[in-house]
Structure formats: structure tokens, C-alpha cells
Amino acid sequence: MPDEHTYYTNLVEQGPDYEMHYCLDRFNKRLRVDDYRGNVHALFERILEIAGVHSLTKLFLKSREDEWQTFLSLGCMLEGIYTGYFNGDDAYCMAYYLELERRTSDFWMEEDRILRQVLALPQKTTLALAPEHCTLRQAVAADAEELARLYSSVFQTYPTPMNDPAYIVKAMGEGTVFYVVESSGQLISAASAEINSVYGNAEMTDCATLPTYRNQGLMRVLIQALEQELLQRNIRCAYSLSRALSLGMNAVFFQMGYRYTGRLTKNCEIYDKFEDMNLWVKAL
Secondary structure, three states, rough: OOOOHHHHEEEEEEEEEEEEEEEEOOOEEEEEEEEEOOOOOHHHHHHHHHHHHOOEEEEEEEOOOOOOHHHHHHHOOEEEEEEEEEEOOOEEEEEEEEEEEHHHHOOOHHHHHHOOOOOOOOOOOOOOOOOOEEEEEEEHHHHHHHHHEEEEEEOOOOOOOOOOHHHHHHHHHOOEEEEEEEOOOOEEEEEEEEEEEEOOOOEEEEEEHHHHOOOOOOOHHHHHHHHHHHOOOOOOEEEEEEEOOOOHHHHHHEEEEEEEEEEEEEEEEEOEEEEEEEEEEEEO
16 A cells, blocks of 8 residues: 655755755645745745656645735736635645646536535534434544545545554644544544644645535534644634535635635545645634
């Protein structure tokens, strides 16, 4: 089974007048800059160079508010805003494409139609409760095998190696929190929060439910539990990237008070192709 390095490598690079923390994401053919300091022009030239060496087709970075227009002037485009990402300050998702096919969305009009449907739904402010036959709890390392089976059965392909129990154990060890729902001893639904304690934010991700148990409100239960966990850890910004073609997951986040703040074109390979992802953000 491929290890995480087949998928991606997190790196830190120190240049003469800049520093950047980035993810070289081979599986998704992209480079993602999560943090940086220094000369924006020099940094941008360097990420173009890295992309060329590794035949990547998309670059994107989380820019500070006072620099996103500089990246715009270099040819980048604004795809979304992570409101409150940097300890309350916004992060601007600036993208740059190196291939026309990657830049061109195949389903944008359909995704707009789905988004309009979602935004017309009522908010759900009441406490979500697990069905009587279900048990909610935080996952532990011993759940990794069953979690991997869940993700393998739900997703044909996934942006990270969630089908590998060792990867899940490692993610838990690095601070990612998983919550699961069980029924009759079987793990039927799961979600996680990938926590960035430096900047006080967390990505709500790895949402999966077995087809037989969908439409029972399980994901609301899981996201709610994760939010409470984040509040206890003093994390105030929660965000998620949902498949723009998925009415269900977008509806979950909208109805739980998350705000739509952009769409990232062909951002990652999930299910069977590169898909556009809607960005949802909530101040906890």
C-alpha cells in the first residue's frame, strides 16, 4: 500500500529573502503554500520553479490580507476567503493554474444550481442527537483499521491515504481528532478536525457515512461533537472543503451555520476525478 509520501510531502524552505511552509502534493498534482514570510515576488517565482520540476498543474497559497492583491498582480486569482484563519485575520486563497484542463471546471453551472438549493434551506439550530441505535464517541488508534475500511468503501479515490490505517494513526498522533458513530458494534460514520494550534483554526474533513445509514443526521451529530472539542481547545475558526457536486455535505455545513466563501476549481482528486470544492467557514 502506498505511504503518505506517494501522496504528499510537507516541507519548509528558507530562501535568501523568504521562508515558506508548503505541501508538495503529488497525488493531486498541486503545490499548496500554508505559511510564508518575506519577499512575495521571490517566493512566487520559486513556487513556479518547483511546480515545473514536479509537473504540477495547480498552485495555491493562503495569503495575508495585505498581500493578496500583490499575488493578484502576479497572475493569481482569488478563489475563496478563509475568514478568521490567522488567529482571527482572514486568509485569501490565491490560485495559479499551469494547465488549461485543470483551470476549466466541467460542472460549474450544475454546482451553482446545487449551491442555490443549499442556500435556500432553513438553518438547523437545535441540538443534533444520535439515533437510538447509534453511539457517538471520539476515535482512538485502535479504530484505525475500521476507519480505513470505512473510507475505502465510501471513496473510490481520496486526496489523502485514508485507506491506510498507519496514516490514520499518524494523523491522530499529530493532533487530528476523529469522532465516530457506531451501530451494533459497527463503525458507520466518521469525521475529523485537523487542528492548526498555531493559528487557532481547524479543517473539518474526512466526512464519510456508509450508504445504508445516510439521511439520518449522523454528520450533523459528528460535526457538532467536533465543534465542542475545538471550543475546549480554544480553536475559534472552523472550515471545510466540500465537493461542490454534493448537495448533502454542503447542506450539512450551511444548515449548521457555516458561510460559503468561495469555490476552488479542480482542487483535488476525489471519487474518480479532479473536483471543484466549496469553501465553508464558521466562527465558533
